[in-house]
Amino acid sequence: MFSLILHGRRSLELQKWRNLRTSVSILQNAFAFSNSFSSANTGDVSLRGNALAVSYLVKSLGLTTTLAESISRKVSFEDNVNPDSVLKLLKSHGFNDSQISKIITAYPRLLITDAEKSLGPKLQILKSRGGSKSELTEIVSTVPKILGKKGEKSISLYYDFIKDIMHDDGKSSKYEKLGHSWPEGKKGNRIRNIWLLRELGVPHKLLFPLLISTGQPICGKEKFEETVKKVVDMGFDPTKSKFVEALHVVYEMSNKTVEEKVAVYKRLGFSEDDIWAIFKKWPFFLKFSEKKIMQMFETLKKCGLVEEEVLAVLKTRPQCIRVSEKKILDSIETFLSLGFSRDEFTMILKGYPPCIAYSAQMIKQKFKFLVKKMNWSLEDVVLVPPVLGYSLEKRIVPRCNVIKALMSKGLMGSENPPISSVLLCTDQGFLNRYVMKHDKLVPELMAIFTGDRVS
Template sequence: MYSLIHHGRRFFEFQKCHNLRVSVENGFAFSNSFSSASTVDLRLRDGRKGNNFTVSYLVDSLGLAKKLAQSISRKVSFEDKCNPDSVLSLFRSYGFTDSQISSIITDYPLLLRADSQKLLAPKLQFLQSRGASSSELTETVSKVPKILAKKEGKSISRYYDFVKEIIEADKSSEFQKLSLSLPQGSKQENKIRNISVLRELGMPQKLLFSMLVSGGGFVCGKEKFEESIKKVVEMGFDPTTSKFVKALRIVYELSDKRLEENFKVYKRLGLTVNDVWELFKKCPGFLAYSENRIVQTFETLKRCGLLEDEVVLVFKKNPLCLRASEQKILNSIETFLGLGISRDEVMMMIKCLPQCIGYSEEMVKKKTKFFLKKMNWPLKAVVSHPQVIGYSMEKRIVPRCNVIKALMSKGLLGSELPPMSSVLSCNEQIFLNRYVLKHDDKLVRKLMAIYTKDRVS
């Protein structure tokens, strides 16, 4: 295993010399719930009751942006401030800063519905009794709040020690192997050993902590884990990215028989073995789709009007289109047809932007109506540039269009509306240079005020 670590380090040092782009993304979407008999049920209640109160509370009490608060409210909801106030007060009494508390709640919002005195306080007291200083306790828990979901005693103690050691190692740029007393061959011992290996390969804290507190079986194995990580490293995946984690999970969980079956399916549909592996490097998750889902998606797209080689090209462009069910694909196409777009044009849009078959009816209609009614762009502009439907209304579409409307009202753009692609498809700096910064200082200030008003960064 140590030779693998050495090989991995050399490989990625070589890659970085060639300007390998490192992108640390959110780790696998691991889920974790309090499972012991002594823990309270923190599961999100069905329905949307209390969402408005929750959003207001998060904004007022934690200073969170409204957009972030709305996102959190979809995971946890409450109708009064009694329990969340108690949780926040507990954290503050242990020296957690407002910034750390915001980070904790953003990462693990279900804590707001925990019983602060029966569930959280005993665990914080336990960690403090082990000799954790106030700063160590607050830093470690704020880095990985899901540690509070672990059972009080040896379990939470071991996870805490491991998290703290990673944090300290990163500060000193050194990492020493753990010397925790764990049962040989136990699930927990395997997980910590395997995560130690990933840490040695250079995986960042955020991804390590996600796996540490998860129930992910693929980091609990031993021999199979070593085989899987060797394959993923040799394929060239970068351990600093979440794509490495996804690839490792797929390689670990899929049997050789299942992989062989999937390869046969893709080959039958017109892809080569090299095609499949290249797509795997681009999007590891696609290899886990069942034969039925793969065939169903291919056949659905063919029935909708694409030729067989066109379906293959669509899939190569974005294999995630397999996530869309048959009904989702048909509904998306009906939505576009209902807007007055011809079937041939819809097929052209899919070939240009495969993920558009997964867009919701509400989103497509809302944005298309805005482009046509508010901005007077022709429908053909949307057909030619379907990517605009995927742009954020709050971050890109509305702010930029408000600037264009202001310039039009002053007669500074002539009599014709600029092309949609000129306004929306360019990056922010090009847009600002093209439509804002070229004017005199007074107008620039006015335009920037319009551009940044209510804009979500």
């Protein structure tokens, strides 16, 4: 009887959230309907192109479905002819499969570039700069967007500069010695500023996206230098990605705008110390509009959080601000449809805020494995919500397969160990706890653990 009452209560909660979600999207649906006749054919073509792109990326490049789906939102195509030509051309210039996957992941639009008229000539320009084939493939796979530059002079300039940085032996560079010969304007500023950042210790993986980017902040001169000084004075470490994030934010926002954003957060209950502590954790925290900030605050309250809990969530995981209201309502509906109560969802949200950004497919896959296949209870997941953030393929499945193997041999009894003892520890901690103590079974258990085998 209790289970029937519980099921009925959860059904009512699910219906309640579905009604809320429907009310939020009424205007969107009405707008979509008014445009349906003009956009239907385009939408069908786009869906076909996206589906083909996902299939192609998985089969031809060995990408995961999740990554392929993400890339397909940036580029789609109706047939394999041009993508095949691009891959064939890259291979003919010495790029291996791993490098090609890296290039396409970073610069997916390359798949729809004309291989003969655009990509081929650019590769020939780079090849003419001298150096070995391995040097060419290393530089392009490190900075794929160099293939998006136009004009022989521009492509050559950036290629030579990247090569100089990558292979610098610590001695004075030709760019230091011949600073007076840098090109004028934005290109010269860009190279000068990148060199300054390199001298500060900014690593290559952060420098090169800035070099190729068409945006700010590295195109200026005086303002750039002023911004770098501010960011350094704030205590950001140049070797970390947050330094570059802060560089973007400080460069693009006036002092007045920053003061206005700080005022919004203070009205919501954050102290000034809180605000700057969060900024150090995630600089883009100050980039959102007042409307977006207020909307997120109210949406989290709808999730069952009181004001103090909303503040705590945003202090812990400020990235939640960028999640749309629709995404959050979809997340609530997904959890309720799986049998979690509203109070349980609230507990999960407080314990692991990133869950509101996950797709329904991801949540359902992990729920199916943890609860349906491994027989852990809903309460187990509620008590340890970070397990929802772990990779199925790399962490959850290999460890659980080891546990099932031990149980099948009668070495663990009939019930699973606590979910926290299996999934929260490090790999070495797991191996010490469940593998190494079984001397005769270590080879077999290690094969299961490293084989990513789903049983």
